[in-house]
């Protein structure tokens with residue numbers, strides 16, 4: 001279990017039991033401490049207010065679209081829970097289907113356009129779920145682009161061609177040398193403004209901030225991935241390339257069939273770390289009014305006034321994402337043996 | 338008139354800049370007839386590996402000409418991958434592909450370079466594994482084999498390309514003593530079948546038994562060459578005597 005088993009005297013069973021209990025006590029202790037500390041400042045925990053930000057029942061009112069008279073109300077839908085309301089006016093007819101108990105009018109009533117006939121309800125994902133989904137989407141896109149960019153930059157970095165190599169070095173150093181937040185601003189407020197202005201002048205639609213955010217994240221991740229890829233390739237013994245080439249394989253074939261598969265397994269752990277960072281860094285995209293998980297949480301906090309619960313939930317949601325990612329990579333690692 | 342040589346090396350130089358200039362090969366010339374077995378011996382650092390690696394352009398000689406089967410491989414326009422497919426190389430450290438099974442090690446280049454079908458490549462691969470005596474291990478990964486077995490797989494991998502020439506760079510130097518024999522046996526068989534071979538080795542028994550010619554290299558030059566019986570009984574050069582005295 002431990003890294004250096006056998007170097008020291010074997011530990012007794014009691015040793016493990018004792019320190020396991022210490023660990024669990026420590027964990028419970030800190031949670032209790034937090035709880036009582038919040039009690040002290042008279043914070044009122046209202047966990048029951050949290051679920052609505054995951055899933056809530058939306059009420060949609062149904063309004064008449066024209067002036068007329070309700071000529072019939074017939075049972076409709078499964079199990080007769082719904083009714084179909086038929087409105088006939090000078091301009092024609094319209095029908096509405098809605099739950100029986102929400103119906104406000106009866107047959108023969110006169111309605112004007114915009115009059116409330118009734119309502120129906122349906123379940124909608126809450127703002128936190130939407131934010132989580134957007135974080136997932138942004139991270140996924142940025143990871144895919146980041147891998148492609150990183151792979152090619154990594155290969156360019158070790159190329160003999162000076163233009164490719166220096167290009168890769170310049171890109172990597174530029175990106176690693178400035179804060180991601182500044183890069184996001186640059187992409188959106190500088191590059192984005194220029195591109196969108198040109199698009200507007202040529203009569204095309206605008207590119208949404210989301211794409212500039214994804215681009216900033218992908219290009220940021222690509223630079224780090226490139227270094228990981230380079231180190232991975234260089235960690236494969238040079239005899240492998242020589243053996244492949246001595247059999248007559250081209251550089252590209254040898255890379256693809258011999259070097260990269262071996263490098264892949266070694267770069268998985270650092271790559272996982274990089275992508276976990278990316279998921280967390282996507283929280284910065286809130287500054288572009290992209291309502292990802294963090295921005296969504298901030299909005300929920302200002303409307304619910306329950307900051308403690310929401311920020312804890314927010315952190316847990318990130319943890320779920322990053323933990324899943326890390327499990328997935330470990331699975332890949334086992335499979336790639 | 339003899340048959341034209343299959344390897345014709347004309348006065349090649351090779352420098353390394355590490356960063357100080359080091360001449361690894363100094364005006365080396367040598368030609369090898371088809372079917373000939375040439376053994377290269379010499380002290381460590383004398384340029385044996387460098388010479389061998391120049392023959393399939395793993396090192397690019399700085400000047401001179403290297404004609405392999407009628408093609409000058411130092412000509413930038415030559416198709417080096419086509420030449421390399423004809424020139425097998427066996428390394429001291431085996432260099433098997435660890436992520437592939439033994440059989441896949443043998444089929445990969447057959448399919449990607451020779452364009453053979455999977456069945457064809459596997460049939461050829463199995464036949465060669467049979468020949469080097471480890472057919473039963475076709476499905477395992479190389480790291481589960483002993484050094485001697487790995488080296489035999491490496492030889493089979495090169496042979497799968499149907500090469501005209503085989504280069505061996507100290508193929509038994511990384512092996513435990515009890516495994517040297519099994520690899521040398523495979524090489525002896527190959528020599529008997531008429532393969533053109535250039536072998537860098539310290540196995541003097543092998544040189545005596547199999548070599549048609551022995552080259553002695555020192556400080557980047559071929560100092561002396563001749564038939565093994567002449568070479569081991571009556572070396573002319575002082576350095577050769579000294580070297581043979583040390584290792585025999």
Ligand SMILES: Nc1ncnc2c1ncn2[C@@H]1O[C@H](COP(=O)(O)OP(=O)(O)O)[C@@H](O)[C@H]1O
Nearest residue numbers: 353354355361380381382383384385386387388
């Ligand atoms: N890739 C290289 N870079 C720099 N120097 C090298 C390289 N390969 C070989 N040399 C040098 O060239 C000389 C000859 O090396 P080598 O051909 O490996 O000798 P041998 O195989 O006879 O032991 C040695 O001095 C060695 O240090």
Ligand SMILES: [Mg+2]
Nearest residue numbers: 385386387507
């Ligand atoms: Mg050597």
